[in-house]
Amino acid sequence: MKRNKYSELSKDAVYLxxxxxxxxxxxxxxxxxxxxLGDYLKATRLLDNLAKRNRLIQLKRGRYLVVPLKAPNQRWMPHEFVVASLWMGETPYYIGYSSMYNYWGFTEQIPQKVIILNTEKNRIRKIGKISFRAMKISSKKMYGIKKIKIDEEYVSISDKERSLVDFISNPIGSWGNVQEVINEQIEKIDIKKFVRYLIKFPVIAVRKRAGFMLERAGVSLEELSRLKSSIGSKNSYAPFNPFIKSRKGSVNQDWKVILNG
Incomplete structure (x- = not known):
């Protein structure tokens, strides 16, 4: 005999x-x-019980994702980007870093965690079988964000140009790989938007490295003129390869970088 989808639930659970x-x-x-339900103790006990029985998925304390009643054996999980969005709630955020490097084709490496850049919290959490990492960033870095629709939900992600800025600032793999990605993507991005995003990025060293690599990739000095102006005239030099601590190497005067490797 086929069980009713409510058969194992209490009256309060069915109602909720x-x-x-x-x-x-x-x-x-x-x-x-x-x-x-009209009762705090009853409500909290019921929520805990439903989470243990896979009728709810706990996003954080006091916040639960409802598992559709039609889900087979309650073995269900929405798209990880949707879960990330629901976890953040009203907190300004975007899904980025390695999650977007893969999404936009900068790398074939599958991210181990969904990375959520936000203005409020640093936290690692496992929801279902998926790991999420919330990373707090300055509100000055909250730009270049677009909405995409997944399963009837709108999710915030970094657009391609913003993701490439992050890739230069927070790369994965070797530093040489960053230049390769720029060379590959230069014809596939809106270069004016990309330069505009770089100028807005609050870390000058990133702008210097990016300018040097863009010039290497064949972007005209005319298109890079505003970016070059944004690094200022101070004789302050940034190591080109941030993975190497040494500051020894030849100096590029135009972009004020030390070619340390």
């Missing part, structure tokens, strides 16, 4: 889940459960 489904609530909070 059916009401959330009717109201199209993809996320249930403790406050919502208390409002529905």
């Amino acid at each position: 889940l059916s009401r959330s489904e009717f109201e199209k609530q993809k996320v249930i909070t403790t406050e919502y459960a208390v409002k529905v």
Whole structure:
């Protein structure tokens, strides 16, 4: 005999889940459960029980993702970018770094964690079987963000040009690989937007390295003139390869970088 989808649930659980489904609530909070059930202790115990039974997925304390009742054996997980967005809630964020390097084709390396840049918290959390890392950044770096739609949800990611800025600032693999990626992508990006994003980036050393690599990649000095102006006239030099501590090497006066490897 086929079991009813509610057969193993208590009356309160059925009421909470059916009401959330009717109201199209993809996320249930403790406050919502208390409002529905009218009792804090009853609500918190029920939420904990439903999470243990895979009827809810805990995003963080007091915030749960509702598993659709039609999900087979409740073995269900939405797209990891959607989970990241729901975990962040109202916090300004974008999915970036290695998650976007793979997404935009800079690397074939599969990221081990979903990286979420945000303005509020540093935290690592495992939700279901997926690892998420929230990294707090300055609000000055919160730009170049686009919305994409996944499973009826809008998710914030860094666009291609912004992801390339991050790739120069926070690369994976060898430093030589960064130049290779720039060479490959230079014809596939909006170079004016990319330069504009670089000028806005608050770390001057990144702008210096990027300018040097863009010139190497064949971008005209005319297109790079504003970027060059943004590094200022001070005789302050940045090591070209940030992976090497040594500051020994020839100096590029135009971009004020030490070619240390």
